[in-house]
Structures are given as C-alpha cells and as structure tokens.
Amino acid sequence: MSMNDHEAVRRQYADEAGLETRRAVWQPTADGRDPVEVAAAVARATGARAVLEVGCGTGVFAERLMADNPHATVIATDQSERLVELTSARGVDARLADVQDLPFADASFDLVAAMWMLYHVSDLDRGLAEIRRVLRPGGRLLAVTNGNEHTADLRRDAGGEPLVTSFSSENGEDALRRHFEHVSREDLATRAVFPDHAAAVGYLDTLQDDVEWRLPYFEGPREYAGHVTVFVAS
Ligand SMILES: C[S@@+](CC[C@H](N)C(=O)[O-])C[C@H]1O[C@@H](n2cnc3c(N)ncnc32)[C@H](O)[C@@H]1O
Numbered sequence: 001m002s003m004n005d006h007e008a009v010r011r012q013y014a015d016e017a018g019l020e021t022r023r024a025v026w027q028p029t030a031d032g033r034d035p036v037e038v039a040a041a042v043a044r045a046t047g048a049r050a051v052l053e054v055g056c057g058t059g060v061f062a063e064r065l066m067a068d069n070p071h072a073t074v075i076a077t078d079q080s081e082r083l084v085e086l087t088s089a090r091g092v093d094a095r096l097a098d099v100q101d102l103p104f105a106d107a108s109f110d111l112v113a114a115m116w117m118l119y120h121v122s123d124l125d126r127g128l129a130e131i132r133r134v135l136r137p138g139g140r141l142l143a144v145t146n147g148n149e150h151t152a153d154l155r156r157d158a159g160g161e162p163l164v165t166s167f168s169s170e171n172g173e174d175a176l177r178r179h180f181e182h183v184s185r186e187d188l189a190t191r192a193v194f195p196d197h198a199a200a201v202g203y204l205d206t207l208q209d210d211v212e213w214r215l216p217y218f219e220g221p222r223e224y225a226g227h228v229t230v231f232v233a234s
Helices: 006-012 017-025 035-046 060-068 081-088 124-134 152-157 172-177 197-205
Strands: 050-054 073-078 093-096 109-115 135-146 183-188 191-194 222-225 228-233
Touching: 017 191, 017 197, 035 060, 035 109, 035 135, 035 183, 035 228, 050 060, 050 124, 060 073, 060 109, 073 081, 081 093, 109 124, 124 135, 124 172, 135 172, 152 197, 152 222, 172 183, 172 228, 191 197, 197 222
Parallel strands: 050 073, 050 109, 073 093, 109 135
Antiparallel strands: 135 228, 183 228, 191 222
C-alpha cells in the first residue's frame, strides 16, 4: 500500500477517525511556531478575495480562513464524501472534488491551500497543473507537508523506517518549481507528544503502512520530533 494509491487513500479518509487521532498529538516548535498559524498568516497577508482549499479534511482550516478573511469567498474541496459533509457542517462551502480534476474555471482563485495532502495525489504533476490552472496570474499556492524525518524516530523505534513520500520537505520544492516561478519555504521542527505508550500505538495504527508496528513499552509521556515545511509558490 502506498501513500498515493487512490483506493488506499479513499479507504483511509472514508471517515475522520485517523485524521483526528493524528492531529491531536502535534505541538508547535520549541520556540512556539505552529505550521497552521504560519499558513494562516500567509493567507491573511495575501489579502486574497477568492480562496480554494484542496483536501480540506474535517474543514478546520477552511473555517479558520473564513474567520480570518471575512471579505474572501472560501471554497473547500476533498475527495472524501464524509469529510466534505463535516466541512459543510461548519458553514463552509464544501464540495466533493479530486485535485487532479478541479471543477472550476481557469484563473478563478487568488490563493489555493493544500495542507498535508499533495503526498496523497496519485499524479502529483496533474494535481499541481490543476492548481496552477485555477489560480489567477500572480496567485499563490500554500502547500504544507512533512519531511522524511517527521516521526522517523517513532517509526524506527516501532520496527519501521522513515516515510518517504512523493511531496515532502526534501522533494516538494523541485515539484513546485516545475509549475511555479517563485517558491519560498519555512521549515519547522514540530513535536508529537504522546501521553503514554497506548497513545503512540494508537497513532501508528492510523498509518496506512504495510508494517506490523512493534513499539517497545515505555512508561509515562514521550515526545518524538516532527518536521513540517510551509511552501508558498507563485
Ligand atoms: C492528511 S489529510 C489532511 C486534511 C487537512 N488538510 C488537514 O490538514 O487536516 C489529507 C486529505 O486529503 C484528501 N485527499 C487525498 N487525496 C486527494 C485528492 N486527490 N483530491 C482531493 N483530496 C484528496 C483526503 O481525503 C484527506 O482529507
């Protein structure tokens, strides 16, 4: 099973359980920088009037975009019916759509947000070309993703290997430069804090790897390092 196998992605996001479990453990960097806050600040600074989020998950960020940018029209999309339903329940205009085939006219948006989703797209270049197509000239893509060292120690401790994806801190910039002229980035050393061993096992169980995780028992809380990159492309 791979991170960008269409059927595996559909199964993984048929409901919100795994996503909620993983979100709950993430903490900002030691100096208080949070990737979602960095992304929200970029969105505000662009002054975008028409915003699209692709792969919106449960809709938390789309709702935030609406609150932070009251003059903007925000549309959120996801390939999961359940996640579109949950996003709509937040009052967001949410639609079922695959990023590889966006149901919008050329040059419709000033900003597209793709948060932790491009590594799931089976044809990444097709997805990026679609995003470029729906952006107005000078419009921006805000793409957030993880690096190879993200939870790598947790994966190693549990008998696995670091996860290398098709859109990561390491290879994401090259992918973006195939479609966009300018790319900037901010890298953040985030932290996953598990209150106990069971919580760490529960986190591993939400991952779609073909690995039988065996995390040696530990007492009390434990912290593992994450690595997140916020890319801005235009
Ligand atoms: C790791 S989750 C991130 C969700 C949300 N952006 C967040 O930050 O919490 C990945 C999301 O991308 C969606 N997704 C995966 N492949 C997609 C595709 N080809 N088109 C649209 N959405 C996709 C999944 O359904 C899921 O909601």
